[in-house]
Amino acid sequence: xxxxxxxxxxxxxxxxxxxxxxxxxxxxxxxxxxxxxxxxxxxxxxxxxxxxxxxxxxxxxxxxxxxxxxxxxxxxxxxxxxxxxxxxxxxxxxxxxxxxxxxxxxxxxxxxxxxxxxxxxxxxxxxxxxxxxxxxxxxxxxxxxxxxxxxxxxxxxxxxxxxxxxxxxxxxxxxxxxxxxxxxxxxxxxxxxxxxxxxxxxxxxxxxxxxxxxxxxxxxxxxxxxxxxxxxxxxxxxxxxxxxxxxxxxxxxxxxxxxxxxxxxxxxxxxxxxxxxxxxxxxxxxxxxxxxxxxxxxxxxxxxx
Amino acid sequence: xxxxxxxxxxxxxxxxxxxxxxxxxxxxxxxxxxxxxxxxxxxxxxxxxxxxxxxxxxxxxxxxxxxxxxxxxxxxxxxxxxxxxxxxxxxxxxxxxxxxxxxxxxxxxxxxxxxxxxxxxxxxxxxxxxxxxxxxxxxxxxxxxxxxxxxxxxxxxxxxxxxxxxxxxxxxxxxxxxxxxxxxxxxxxxxxxxxxxxxxxxxxxxxxxxxxxxxxxxxxxxxxxxxxxxxxxxxxxxxxxxxxxxxxxxxxxxxxxxxxxxxxxxxxxxxxxxxxxxxxxxxxxxxxxxxxxxxxxxxxxxxxxxxxxxxxxxxxxxxxxxxxxxxxxxxxxxxxxxxxxxxxxxxxxxxxxxxxxxxxxxxxxxxxxxxxxxxxxxxxxxxxxxxxxxxxxxxxxxxxxxxxxxxxxxxxxxxxxxxxxxxxxxxxxxxxxxxxxxxxxxxxxxxxxxxxxxxxxxxxxxxxxxxxxxxxxxxxxxxxxxxxxxxxxxxxxxxxxxxxxxxxxxxxxxxxxxxxxxxxxxxxxxxxxxxxxxxxxxxxxxxxxxxxxxxxxxxxxxxxxxxxxxxxxxxxxxxxxxxxxxxxxxxxxxxxxxxxxxxxxxxxxxxxxxxxxxxxxxxxxxxxxxxxxxxxxxxxxxxxxxxxxxxxxxxxxxxxxxxxxxxxxxxxxxxxxx
Numbered sequence: 001x002x003x004x005x006x007x008x009x010x011x012x013x014x015x016x017x018x019x020x021x022x023x024x025x026x027x028x029x030x031x032x033x034x035x036x037x038x039x040x041x042x043x044x045x046x047x048x049x050x051x052x053x054x055x056x057x058x059x060x061x062x063x064x065x066x067x068x069x070x071x072x073x074x075x076x077x078x079x080x081x082x083x084x085x086x087x088x089x090x091x092x093x094x095x096x097x098x099x100x101x102x103x104x105x106x107x108x109x110x111x112x113x114x115x116x117x118x119x120x121x122x123x124x125x126x127x128x129x130x131x132x133x134x135x136x137x138x139x140x141x142x143x144x145x146x147x148x149x150x151x152x153x154x155x156x157x158x159x160x161x162x163x164x165x166x167x168x169x170x171x172x173x174x175x176x177x178x179x180x181x182x183x184x185x186x187x188x189x190x191x192x193x194x195x196x197x198x199x200x201x202x203x204x205x206x207x208x209x210x211x212x213x214x215x216x217x218x219x220x221x222x223x224x225x226x227x228x229x230x231x232x233x234x235x236x237x238x239x240x241x242x243x244x245x246x247x248x249x250x251x252x253x254x255x256x257x258x259x260x261x262x263x264x265x266x267x268x269x270x271x272x273x274x275x276x277x278x279x280x281x282x283x284x285x286x287x288x289x290x291x292x293x294x295x296x297x298x299x300x301x302x303x304x305x
Numbered sequence: 306x307x308x309x310x311x312x313x314x315x316x317x318x319x320x321x322x323x324x325x326x327x328x329x330x331x332x333x334x335x336x337x338x339x340x341x342x343x344x345x346x347x348x349x350x351x352x353x354x355x356x357x358x359x360x361x362x363x364x365x366x367x368x369x370x371x372x373x374x375x376x377x378x379x380x381x382x383x384x385x386x387x388x389x390x391x392x393x394x395x396x397x398x399x400x401x402x403x404x405x406x407x408x409x410x411x412x413x414x415x416x417x418x419x420x421x422x423x424x425x426x427x428x429x430x431x432x433x434x435x436x437x438x439x440x441x442x443x444x445x446x447x448x449x450x451x452x453x454x455x456x457x458x459x460x461x462x463x464x465x466x467x468x469x470x471x472x473x474x475x476x477x478x479x480x481x482x483x484x485x486x487x488x489x490x491x492x493x494x495x496x497x498x499x500x501x502x503x504x505x506x507x508x509x510x511x512x513x514x515x516x517x518x519x520x521x522x523x524x525x526x527x528x529x530x531x532x533x534x535x536x537x538x539x540x541x542x543x544x545x546x547x548x549x550x551x552x553x554x555x556x557x558x559x560x561x562x563x564x565x566x567x568x569x570x571x572x573x574x575x576x577x578x579x580x581x582x583x584x585x586x587x588x589x590x591x592x593x594x595x596x597x598x599x600x601x602x603x604x605x606x607x608x609x610x611x612x613x614x615x616x617x618x619x620x621x622x623x624x625x626x627x628x629x630x631x632x633x634x635x636x637x638x639x640x641x642x643x644x645x646x647x648x649x650x651x652x653x654x655x656x657x658x659x660x661x662x663x664x665x666x667x668x669x670x671x672x673x674x675x676x677x678x679x680x681x682x683x684x685x686x687x688x689x690x691x692x693x694x695x696x697x698x699x700x701x702x703x704x705x706x707x708x709x710x711x712x713x714x715x716x717x718x719x720x721x722x723x724x725x726x727x728x729x730x731x732x733x734x735x736x737x738x739x740x741x742x743x744x745x746x747x748x749x750x751x752x753x754x755x756x757x758x759x760x761x762x763x764x765x766x767x768x769x770x771x772x773x774x775x776x777x778x779x780x781x782x783x784x785x786x787x788x789x790x791x792x793x794x795x796x797x798x799x800x801x802x803x804x805x806x807x808x809x810x811x812x813x814x815x816x817x818x819x820x821x822x823x824x825x826x827x828x829x830x831x832x833x834x835x836x837x838x839x840x841x842x843x844x845x846x847x848x849x850x851x852x853x854x855x856x857x858x859x860x861x862x863x864x865x866x867x868x869x870x871x872x873x874x875x876x877x878x879x880x881x882x883x884x885x886x887x888x889x890x891x892x893x894x895x896x897x898x899x900x901x902x903x904x905x906x907x908x909x910x911x912x913x914x915x916x917x918x919x920x921x922x923x924x925x926x927x928x929x930x931x932x933x934x935x936x937x938x939x940x941x942x943x944x945x946x947x948x949x950x951x952x953x954x955x956x957x958x959x960x961x962x963x964x965x966x967x968x969x970x971x972x973x974x975x976x977x978x979x
Contacts, residue, residue, distance in 0.1 A: 097340035107340070193343050223341045231334040236342040243342070244334055245349055249356050254348035261344065 006159040022293040086127035093190030095167030102222035108163040123151040134172040135165035173202035200268035214275035313379035323367035366948035377937030397489035403498035405471040406891040410625035412535030423497035424459040431455030444471035468877035468891040469851025471504040474511040503894030527914040537571040542628035542896040560611040584616035632888040641839035647692030654814040654822040658831040683707035687838035692717040709803025713838030718776035744772035749788035755830040772819040778809035850889040
């Protein structure tokens with residue numbers, strides 16, 4: 001019986017090959033299980049000098065700095081930075097609201113492209129990548145691993161995922177924060193249509209466990225412009241609830257509510273050091289990822305200095 | 306408000322189009338599956354009342370734009386008169402034109418008369434009601450005249466100036482008759498008048514009848530009135546009250562023409578007034594002094610011969626030219642005869658009072674005892690003085706016939722127990738006053754009747770009369786009291802009987818009765834009654850223009866003055882037919898400037914829609930009825946601007962994102978130095 005081959009059409013190998021020149025880096029030290037390219041929270045044996053400390057009995061004499069001993073007649077141990085690998089959780093919103101689009105590409109397609117490309121890049125640079133698909137609850141969870149087989153599994157899961165059901169982002173993130181014990185990079189890809197205080201509580205929870213949290217906030221241009229000019233029956237994509245209204249009447253209030261939401265969210269993300277990225281669907285995902293990676297590289301280099 | 310294209314008003318329901326479109330749009334919504342419901346629900350809750358009000362205002366503006374646009378296309382007319390009713394032009398318009406003499410006033414410094422101004426206004430109004438049929442009813446002939454071209458009204462002979470009066474109730478009656486007879490689909494009455502009270506007769510019971518007839522019409526017939534009244538301003542009118550040619554010197558045949566003139570002046574007009582008098586073609590000037598609003602003036606002219614003639618009095622030009630001239634004719638006096646029935650001591654004084662000048666051959670008196678009263682040839686008697694008891698049946702019958710034919714009977718107390726007298730006169734018993742307190746006459750009619758003021762305006766010394774004995778007369782219920790005693794009892798009463806009149810005096814010209822015999826009251830009283838009774842023997846010398854008609858319809862009466870085109874039917878002047886002459890003057894009432902208050906006009910015919918265009922004299926012809934569509938277009942544009950402002954104001958336009966980042970060129974990793 002032939003196996004059904006999943007369709008990975010959300011992956012563009014050209015984009016991946018271009019982006020593979022860049023490193024997916026983190027903004028803070030990680031605690032990996034193996035040696036990798038990311039700064040570790042512990043001392044290790046890399047070529048990067050970290051600091052001196054006084055000798056303690058039992059220390060390996062290999063790291064004793066004899067020259068300092070010769071000059072000062074004191075024992076100092078030379079310590080070096082440790083490099084470790086990265087554990088990344090890609091949290092993908094698969095609720096029905098992700099189906100929305102006013103153009104050719106739905107929000108879910110965009111999110112899937114981001115998630116797939118990012119997972120591919122991470123695994124190929126030796127980092128472990130996991131995937132969490134959620135709607136009103138966690139639907140699929142693949143723990144972070146760095147094997148090509150695992151990558152295939154991740155990509156297959158992405159290919160088979162369907163946007164449906166209601167979203168419960170805060171519950172998913174709180175549960176995830178409790179489940180992940182090790183410092184990780186948590187990449188959230190969602191429309192974030194939930195109450196801002198609840199969302200910020202989730203971010204706070206994740207940051208409490210010292211995870212590097214990045215949120216891709218996917219918005220359609222029409223959701224911002226609200227460019228309707230005649231009465232519309234709006235049907236909620238998640239609940240099916242409908243509302244007939246004249247856009248001319250609610251446009252101003254809608255704009256106010258959206259701007260207020262965005263401002264509060266941006267402010268909260270700055271407060272909790274969450275890498276918030278407002279992304280419009282008419283932006284190319286390659287560009288979005290490029291700027292994302294470049295900014296992280298700059299920040300990581302700055303951190304080492 | 307009238308409309309030139311009233312059919313456009315059928316499109317008025319189109320005003321609801323914006324509302325219908327709005328409702329249809331609300332119904333014809335499109336369905337959108339939406340993700341960001343969280344903001345939409347918040348926005349829907351926060352959609353402020355202000356935004357909804359703004360949307361309703363927007364809708365109202367759009368509806369008003371359509372409304373005013375359609376209204377403008379219907380070409381509405383305003384002007385406060387013709388433009389003040391809904392609907393199109395009526396099928397028939399009845400124009401009631403007041404051509405009375407007072408309509409020739411200019412009402413100030415205007416170059417044209419009220420009548421000419423009214424004609425211009427009416428012609429202009431007629432142009433704008435081109436679809437209507439116009440029927441003219443003017444005030445003289447009062448015959449409906451259908452006009453082919455109402456705009457040529459000013460040039461019509463039937464709209465020319467006259468010296469007649471107008472009778473508006475009768476004109477309205479003619480108009481109603483015309484409407485009832487012709488049954489037009491819709492009709493209107495346009496009245497052009499200066500609202501002179503004598504023309505409108507607002508107290509006449511005819512108005513009640515007219516109101517009932519208006520109410521009986523199958524359709525409403527609005528009445529529009531062009532109020533051409535103007536405040537009085539320095540006008541003086543002259544009227545000839547009498548022109549009497551008397552024999553001054555019977556031997557030489559010289560005569561004296563006595564003209565009795567009446568001047569009526571507005572309050573602010575006093576001082577010297579030059580009179581131009583034309584008599585038999587010869588002109589002379591006399592100056593008089595105006596001292597009162599109503600002034601009587603006697604002018605006497607010596608004539609070389611006692612021959613008939615004619616003349617006219619002219620005043621300097623003022624606001625109203627037509628009342629500045631008055632015409633008269635005069636003729637030698639006709640011999641008059643009076644009879645005194647009675648044989649008492651008072652008859653001598655009565656005889657003297659009736660014919661004081663024995664040299665005058667034109668006034669003769671005969672005293673006849675009651676017993677011979679049946680021998681009186683009543684036919685040529687002008688005045689009969691009855692100072693005797695009641696006549697027998699034959700005499701009474703003759704007497705009644707004579708009075709009804711125009712004779713004047715003056716009765717005095719029969720000196721008895723009272724009871725019936727001549728004709729219907731009855732007497733009370735004799736009353737005697739105390740010697741120290743005689744009966745006195747305290748009130749009498751100074752303006753009309755035998756006790757009126759003299760021609761020069763001096764009052765008769767009636768109050769000086771001392772009456773010791775009296776017998777109070779009654780002559781029926783319709784008697785007019787010409788004088789009464791201090792206790793209210795009648796001194797002199799009179800009533801009409803056919804063409805003649807019967808008078809009764811309460812005392813005798815006898816010293817035992819009163820001082821009436823001294824003559825200072827008796828003489829003028831008797832002379833006046835004599836002249837009154839004799840007036841039927843004199844040919845008609847003066848009459849009122851518009852009212853007088855020749856006895857024979859085939860007679861041709863032409864104006865004596867050949868320099869003016871005059872028609873006896875409506876122009877004042879002196880006209881002659883063979884050797885006969887008549888002076889026609891405008892009616893006295895035309896000289897009385899009293900007006901009907903405009904607020905009273907609608908009350909005359911309650912239930913009739915009446916529109917009074919006050920101040921029509923100030924109105925230019927082209928402003929009587931003006932189109933206001935340009936103003937409507939301006940209003941429409943204002944509403945369009947308001948609609949635009951509301952539509953483009955914040956919150957109603959699609960809000961473009963102010964902060965949304967646009968798509969930027971995607972940086973290629975190759976170009977980046979990582």
